[in-house]
Amino acid sequence: MPDGAVQQGLPVIDLADRGGGADLHRVAAEIRAACTGPGFFYIRNHGVPEAVIAAAVAASRRFFLLPEAVKVETRANLVHRGWHRAGGAVMEGATKPDLKEFFSIGLDLPEDHPLVLAGEKLRGPNQWPAAVPELRPAMEAYFAAIGACGARLLRAVAISLDLPAGFFDPFYGLPLQRTQAIFYPPQPADDTEGFGVAPHTDFGCITLLWQDDSGGLEVRERQSGAWIPAPPLPGTLVVNVGDLLGRWSNNRFASTPHRVVNRSGHERMSIATFYDPDFAAPIDPRALGAAQPAYEPTTCGDHILGRFAQAFAYRKSA
Numbered sequence: 001m002p003d004g005a006v007q008q009g010l011p012v013i014d015l016a017d018r019g020g021g022a023d024l025h026r027v028a029a030e031i032r033a034a035c036t037g038p039g040f041f042y043i044r045n046h047g048v049p050e051a052v053i054a055a056a057v058a059a060s061r062r063f064f065l066l067p068e069a070v071k072v073e074t075r076a077n078l079v080h081r082g083w084h085r086a087g088g089a090v091m092e093g094a095t096k097p098d099l100k101e102f103f104s105i106g107l108d109l110p111e112d113h114p115l116v117l118a119g120e121k122l123r124g125p126n127q128w129p130a131a132v133p134e135l136r137p138a139m140e141a142y143f144a145a146i147g148a149c150g151a152r153l154l155r156a157v158a159i160s161l162d163l164p165a166g167f168f169d170p171f172y173g174l175p176l177q178r179t180q181a182i183f184y185p186p187q188p189a190d191d192t193e194g195f196g197v198a199p200h201t202d203f204g205c206i207t208l209l210w211q212d213d214s215g216g217l218e219v220r221e222r223q224s225g226a227w228i229p230a231p232p233l234p235g236t237l238v239v240n241v242g243d244l245l246g247r248w249s250n251n252r253f254a255s256t257p258h259r260v261v262n263r264s265g266h267e268r269m270s271i272a273t274f275y276d277p278d279f280a281a282p283i284d285p286r287a288l289g290a291a292q293p294a295y296e297p298t299t300c301g302d303h304i305l306g307r308f309a310q311a312f313a314y315r316k317s318a
């Protein structure tokens, strides 16, 4: 498919850098069109090796197929790391919890790291199951590769917002990147109320998603309100704008509701990465040039914690 080609209304952006810097500006222009349009796009030549993806998917699948009694040994802790059982997440406005379960990792900071000692929320080490020893190296490799892709993407996003390419770099020293392998059970065809993930917008800055070949991701079209499929395209990742970037950019870019309904008849897997800045990163639309900010300044961490408190049962019972 040629550069800028459109798949089901969602553009496919080629990140290949053929040198000379011109590609960065082409990519930025395509990102601007996508983020002021549907809010979702595909990227190809994203730099995450297929072998890294395959290993992360295989290891996390092995984990999800373990008995609950084993998985619960790494149940999600207060820094959001570990296994989140099905039923633990309710999207805003949804009547039922999501059908998905997921395994979440973040930046691996040891217990004696200054930020952990200082009690910064969502900071700490990852949790790993002894039963699947390959999960750690596989997910760590994926986390690093997808984080590098996120950093590269944000250079183009910065230009697309009329900012210097390196604008976001200082805010990503110790990113609140969350990478979660997600497992969706098949849904019966007559289930009209259940969702793998109910309609929602993502909480963070920018999301990078790998999905298997099951299909089931749907994106709300801004103009018509219709749900359009974002089908799997081999060799691509799906990228979308989250609420934090909407807020930071003073709505120049806006998050788009999306949902997952797994009607494939078999399990579905994906790996979502919320590529978010440092906990303390100031989110102030004025810093991105807004003359009349629609939002009060906040921090990335406070914004994310606010959304977590609404969505996740494990935080309510804590």
Ligand SMILES: O=C(O)CCC(=O)C(=O)O
Binding pocket: 182, 197, 202, 209, 211, 217, 258, 259, 260, 269, 270, 271, 272
């Ligand atoms: O699994 C997917 O395709 C999408 C997941 C998603 O929207 C999310 O985790 O926020």
Ligand SMILES: [Fe+2]
Binding pocket: 200, 201, 202, 258
């Ligand atoms: Fe999402």
